[in-house]
Amino acid sequence: MFVFKSRRPFEAPVTVDVPKADGSFDSHTFIGKFIVLPDDxxxxxxxxxxxxxxxxxxVLDASLIGWGADLTDESGHPLPFSPENKAALLGDTAIFLALNVALATGLIGKDAVRAKN
Structure with a gap:
């Protein structure tokens, strides 16, 4: 049975592909915490x-409500969730793109996201 709950929270892995000088990528994953927004x-x-x-x-600014302790600062300490840190993440292109994928995947599933792209 499915019980409808408006603005329901969910967690999804966020995989950030960070470009390296040689053209390859390092992939890093952290848990993003999101909320489903009403369509309107x-x-x-x-x-x-x-x-x-x-x-x-x-949409991401409104949907992203936290992240796991696996997202750390340069010293290896968990990055606190704050408006300033959220803005910094959304301002980084690689992280912004990864958050978009994680939000879409969390809402409709990875197979549907792959089919759309």
Whole structure:
């Protein structure tokens, strides 16, 4: 049985592919904590931000509600969840893209995301 709950939280792995000088990538994964936004709210956030990357960033800003202790700072300490740290993550292209994939995958499943792309 499925019980509907508005704004339900979920966790999803976020895999960030960090480019290296030689053209290869290092992959790193942390747990992202998200909330499902009602469709009208998600659309409004995206449209009010102008759509595209700005719209996606607005949706992520509202949807990302935390992360696991496996996301650390340069010293290896867990990165605290704060508006400043969230803005820094959303401002990093590789992390922004990884968060988008994690949010979509968490909502509709990895096979559906692969089929869409």
């Amino acid at each position: 709210e998600r659309r409004s956030l995206s449209e009010n931000a102008g759509g595209g990357d700005k719209g996606a960033k607005a």
